[in-house]
Structure formats: structure tokens, C-alpha cells
Amino acid sequence: MPDTNKRRVWAIVPGAGIGSRMGSERPKQYLELAGRTILEHTLERLLDQEEIHAVLPVIRPDDPYWPEVRGRLGAHPKLLGEAPGGQERADSVANGLAALTHRTTQDLVLIHDAVRPCIRAEEVRAVIATAGETGGAILAVPVADTLKRVDGEGRIEATVDRAGLWRAQTPQVFPAGILEEALEAARAQPAPATDEASLLERVGYPVQVVAGREDNLKVTRPEDLALAELFLGAR
Numbered sequence: 389m390p391d392t393n394k395r396r397v398w399a400i401v402p403g404a405g406i407g408s409r410m411g412s413e414r415p416k417q418y419l420e421l422a423g424r425t426i427l428e429h430t431l432e433r434l435l436d437q438e439e440i441h442a443v444l445p446v447i448r449p450d451d452p453y454w455p456e457v458r459g460r461l462g463a464h465p466k467l468l469g470e471a472p473g474g475q476e477r478a479d480s481v482a483n484g485l486a487a488l489t490h491r492t493t494q495d496l497v498l499i500h501d502a503v504r505p506c507i508r509a510e511e512v513r514a515v516i517a518t519a520g521e522t523g524g525a526i527l528a529v530p531v532a533d534t535l536k537r538v539d540g541e542g543r544i545e546a547t548v549d550r551a552g553l554w555r556a557q558t559p560q561v562f563p564a565g566i567l568e569e570a571l572e573a574a575r576a577q578p579a580p581a582t583d584e585a586s587l588l589e590r591v592g593y594p595v596q597v598v599a600g601r602e603d604n605l606k607v608t609r610p611e612d613l614a615l616a617e618l619f620l621g622a623r
């Protein structure tokens with residue numbers, strides 16, 4: 389009999405962006421690295437993760453590239469259909485959460501950017517384990533550079549103390565009920581949110597940082613492609 393007390397981990401993969409900073413002819417999640425699209429690399433890594441119960445891509449409804457990628461992924465017992473992307477990232481994640489009709493409020497929801505293909509199994513395992521113990525958890529890396537606040541003309545206004553500053557990544561993992569509450573609160577008081585942890589912070593839920601790696605990069609600009617391909621090859 390399956391352990392009914394076991395909390396399942398549902399992965400939502402936001403992949404409904406347009407990649408404006410990349411400036412490519414197709415959205416960056418469909419650019420090929422090492423013979424496959426970035427989206428395929430990311431989905432395959434999560435599908436291979438034994439701690440993950442199911443994977444749900446979030447895709448723009450009019451996305452012309454997804455059917456071919458979906459076909460190449462084939463039938464996989466853990467790959468759910470797809471949920472429709474929204475105007476903002478948080479809307480896409482909310483649509484994904486709403487589509488997970490079999491989850492419980494205690495189950496964990498793992499959100500991972502479609503454009504972070506270099507994620508490692510041990511990192512996913514670590515952030516899931518921490519979320520299971522502490523509530524919410526995210527991968528992040530400590531800031532290594534000196535940080536400057538710069539005005540509209542490119543002049544330095546101030547140096548920002550980097551002590552205690554980390555760069556958030558994904559996966560970000562939360563109990564489904566708490567994530568749902570934080571997303572609903574965000575709808576009631578809209579303000580830009582570039583990650584899901586910030587929504588939990590707003591409603592007072594603690595989120596734990598798990599030290600990640602620089603090679604879990606988010607493919608954002610053209611110069612990221614060569615680096616991501618290098619990291620994908622160095623498995």
C-alpha cells in the first residue's frame with residue numbers, strides 16, 4: 389500500500405515567457421543546446437528526479453513550438469498535460485497550481501524555471517528535503533560581486549553592502565496550501581513579484597535558503613547560451 393502520509397512533490401515548470409531579453413527568433417526555452425531544446429533539458433531532469441511525483445509544464449496557449457517538443461518527450465507517466473501561461477510569471481504559476489487538482493494542501497509544490505536546464509539532482513533533492521522540514525525553501529547563491537546602485541545615467545549612486553545578500557534561483561518549494569494562500573493574497577494586492585518566495589514573505593511565512601551553485605544559471609541573455617551548453621556537457 390502506498391504511504392498515504394507521504395507528501396507528494398508536484399513540479400510546476402513556468403515556460404510561458406517570450407524571452408525578450410534574449411532577442412531570439414523563438415522564445416528562448418525553445419533554443420537548442422546540446423541537441424535538445426532548453427525546455428526539454430529542464431523537463432527531462434525533473435522527470436528523472438525520483439522525489440518528484442509529477443511534472444506540469446506551463447505553456448502559452450498559442451505557443452506554436454510546444455506540440456513538437458511534447459511529441460519528442462513522448463508518453464511519460466510523470467508528465468502531466470500543460471497549464472496555460474498567464475500575463476505575469478505569478479499568473480503562470482497560479483494557473484499551474486490550479487491545474488494540480490489531485491494535490492493536497494500538505495503536498496509540496498516545486499517551481500522551477502523552464503530556462504534553468506543545468507539543475508542538478510542533488511540540488512533538487514536538497515531543496516525538497518529542506519522544504520519538507522522547514523516549510524518553504526529555495527535555492528540561492530551568495531552575492532560574490534560588489535553591488536552598486538546606479539542612476540538612470542549610469543552613474544554610481546551608492547555601494548550596497550552585500551553582507552547577507554543572496555541571489556535567488558529555482559527550484560522554489562512550498563507546501564501547496566501556503567503557496568495557494570500567498571498567490572491569492574498577491575491577487576488581492578497586486579505588486580510586481582519576480583519569484584514565489586517573495587509572495588510568502590509578504591504574508592509572513594518563513595522561507596529557508598539552500599546554498600546552490602552558480603551553474604544553475606537562468607538562460608536570460610545571448611551570452612548565457614554558451615555557458616549553459618558548457619555546463620550541460622559537464623555532467
Ligand SMILES: Nc1ccn([C@@H]2O[C@H](COP(=O)(O)OP(=O)(O)OP(=O)(O)O)[C@@H](O)[C@H]2O)c(=O)n1
Pocket residue numbers: 401402403404405406407408409410417446473474475476477478480501502503606607608
Ligand atoms: N508570464 C510568464 C513570464 C515568464 N515565465 C517563465 O518564467 C521563467 C523565468 O522568466 P524569465 O527568465 O524572465 O523569462 P522571460 O519572461 O521569457 O524572459 P524576458 O523577461 O527576457 O522576456 C521562464 O521559464 C519563463 O518562460 C512564465 O511562465 N510566464
Ligand SMILES: C[C@](O)(CO)[C@H](O)COP(=O)(O)O
Pocket residue numbers: 477501555556557558582583584606
Ligand atoms: C524566479 C527567479 O528565477 C529567481 O531568480 C527569477 O526571479 C525569475 O525572474 P524573471 O524576471 O522571471 O526571469
